[in-house]
Amino acid sequence: MGKQLAVGVIFGGRSSEHEVSLRSAAAILAALAPEKYRAVPIGITRSGIWVAGDEASEMLAPERAGGAEAAAVAPAPPAQALRSIAGALGELEVVIPALHGTYGEDGAIQGLFEMLNLPYVGCGVLASAAGMDKIAMKQLFRQAGLPIVEFRWLSSQDWAAQGERLADRIGRELGFPLFVKPANLGSSVGITRVDDPSGFGPAVELAARYDRRLIIEKGYDVREIEVSVIGNDQPEASPPGEIISGAAFYDYADKYSPDSQSRLVIPAQLSPEQAERIRALAIRAFQAIDGAGLARVDFFLLRQTNEIVVNEINTMPGFTRISMYPKLWEAGGRSLATVLDQLIGLALARHAEKARLARQLAPETACGVGVSS
Ligand SMILES: Nc1ncnc2c1ncn2[C@@H]1O[C@H](COP(=O)(O)OP(=O)(O)O)[C@@H](O)[C@H]1O
């Protein structure tokens, strides 16, 4: 048997999805085949300090799990963040950032891996950043000709300066219900469904606690369909699955609480034509943001018209035992261990491809580019 590949699994982090990340990482660590991989758990505390070894394992202990949205923790000074894990980082051959949300799924940590020249699983900086920002994402989707719901966006500055006028105009243009969301979060944090004009202000105030930019979407009565995508240049889409939400909408508690009433239906009950269309759209959405490795693409099927629209793309979807991403592959006979083999292979392939491109950039070529631009 050849030597084991050293795989860093990074979890926790400064995002509001810290908890979910711990559960994703636990599932990944359990599935990495020990004969092929030497798994190195690396935790990031809520204040942003990276820890390895026993400290990392301790973070994963279930009894330490806190509330869904633990009180905000002040970030640690920059000099402290990476100090204790420089040794552990140096040994890694590839990393899996099992992090969701801000700083993990948004291109921030991907940028760090690029700086370190360390192969990593999943989307690069651009796709991660675009996938995380609901405004940028929808603009790219629209540009690619993908069907999406009608939306407006505003900054908290716009709101402070002309809130009432904006609420009035957007309410008139989109109608009710509508959804107000921070541009840059996930797991339904900060999202409100607004049923009449009186709810608009409080919804904006809530979303503005999480981001400077907000998106407001026309609300529909929807079925929620999700597709797992895997690959780099030739992405594959899984059969679609459906989430039947137990709440008014698929909110944080419904996603992660142990007594959530939501359930997954795999495969989703759709006509073969609908399923094919959704899978094709999933691949186009992945390509629209320049995805790599993996993503989960989420759709709405509008009940009134049967129209299919892309809601969002998640570039580091949940990997917990009850998460849609691994379950969709599992339904097709692909175990989590196989999916991880594939993802690690894709990470190494993309890294090698970039290294080749960098080497090809001989001085004459670089100069030529400069002249022609
Ligand atoms: N425009 C919409 N119409 C109907 N339901 C919506 C709309 N936008 C969001 N929702 C509901 O809110 C949930 C969370 O919204 P989403 O945009 O997926 O944010 P997140 O990134 O937090 O998952 C969705 O799964 C869906 O249940």
Ligand SMILES: [Mg+2]
């Ligand atoms: Mg969602």
